[in-house]
Amino acid sequence: MQYMLLIYEPAGAYEGPAGEALLADIVSGHLALADELRAKGVQKAGAGLRGVETARTVTMRSGRRSVHDGPFAETREELGGFYLIEAASDDEALEIAQRVPMPEGGKVEVRALIVH
Numbered sequence: 001m002q003y004m005l006l007i008y009e010p011a012g013a014y015e016g017p018a019g020e021a022l023l024a025d026i027v028s029g030h031l032a033l034a035d036e037l038r039a040k041g042v043q044k045a046g047a048g049l050r051g052v053e054t055a056r057t058v059t060m061r062s063g064r065r066s067v068h069d070g071p072f073a074e075t076r077e078e079l080g081g082f083y084l085i086e087a088a089s090d091d092e093a094l095e096i097a098q099r100v101p102m103p104e105g106g107k108v109e110v111r112a113l114i115v116h
Contacts, residue, residue: 057069
């Protein structure tokens with residue numbers, strides 16, 4: 001079964017000199033994990049996302065679509081990236097999710113895909 005691992009990080013987690021060093025460590029961890037998962041045939045896709053200041057959102061209201069600058073929801077967390085993985089079970093997907101590098105206060109949402 002395929003799963004999406006959605007990585008949420010606290011807004012501002014990588015600001016300042018300490019944040020830049022943390023980001024370098026986190027990215028290094030992602031590169032190592034992604035290499036391992038790809039070698040095992042587990043990772044199907046994955047990427048980091050540009051900051052929320054670059055987001056655009058398309059909404060539907062009264063049958064009309066509109067484009068808005070910024071993310072859909074304003075939160076203290078930002079969607080920072082994702083992994084698309086193949087796992088035999090929810091438990092296996094959760095085991096992989098627990099290995100995803102993240103800053104303090106980060107979280108990984110695990111969602112099974114419905115493949116059409």
